[in-house]
Amino acid sequence: MLRGDDVAELQQRLAALGFDPGRVDGIFGPTTAQAVAEFQENVGLPPDGMVGSTTLVELARVTPRHPELSLVSVVRDRERLLRGPRTLLRRRIALAEPGGLDALAAAVRRRLARRGALVVPILHPDGSVQAAMANRAEVDVFLGLRLEPTAAHCTCAYYAGYRYVSPGGQRLAEMVARAIDETLELVEATAVVGMSVPVLRETQMPAVRCELGPADLLVARLAEVAEALAGALEAWAAAPV
Structure with a gap:
């Protein structure tokens, strides 16, 4: 192309x-x-x-x-999101994790499955490959997790570029960030930023990439973080824009 x-x-x-x-x-x-x-x-x-x-x-x-x-x-994106189901039942969700957060990803998958979602796990370090796999699977939404072991705060990124902002991606990033902040109670609030990195630019659905840290706190609160992420996706499905 x-x-x-x-x-x-x-x-x-x-x-x-x-x-x-x-x-x-x-x-x-x-x-x-x-x-x-x-x-x-x-x-x-x-x-x-x-x-x-x-x-x-x-x-x-x-x-x-x-x-x-x-x-x-942008208008059409919002209309498509508003026409979608308001629950996670049978919604296809890509959950990407390049390594280091496999336990958290597995916990999130289990919680999403309990809510009726169909989870497509993506285990690859390259963002373009992750996007291509999500596109081929025709998922409804993409959530990528990356470990930043020494980070003092987390970051949730959505696609923004060329005067375009993904309305569904921005909404999901904000909801995930809020859920993380309520769970981890870090000194610095989770940053919500628009980016045009390949995994966000090349996905054809609302997509969010989360950089999570510090590692010791994630391990200590793994179950709570997994529930927070699954809950954020459920809340997003109910109100995607």
């Missing part, structure tokens, strides 16, 4: 004009190609989904209906 800032600019332009390219991530995939074809059809061009010189001219010529550009992809 084609990737880069020029693809992201194309996605932003299409989204501002009301054509949904999917997540604005700089990756030219099938959803973006479909949005290009829909745009071409609307302006009287052959809908081949390819961005040639004529299509570029039309993209520059057509102006959005509103002076304030709003990305239709």
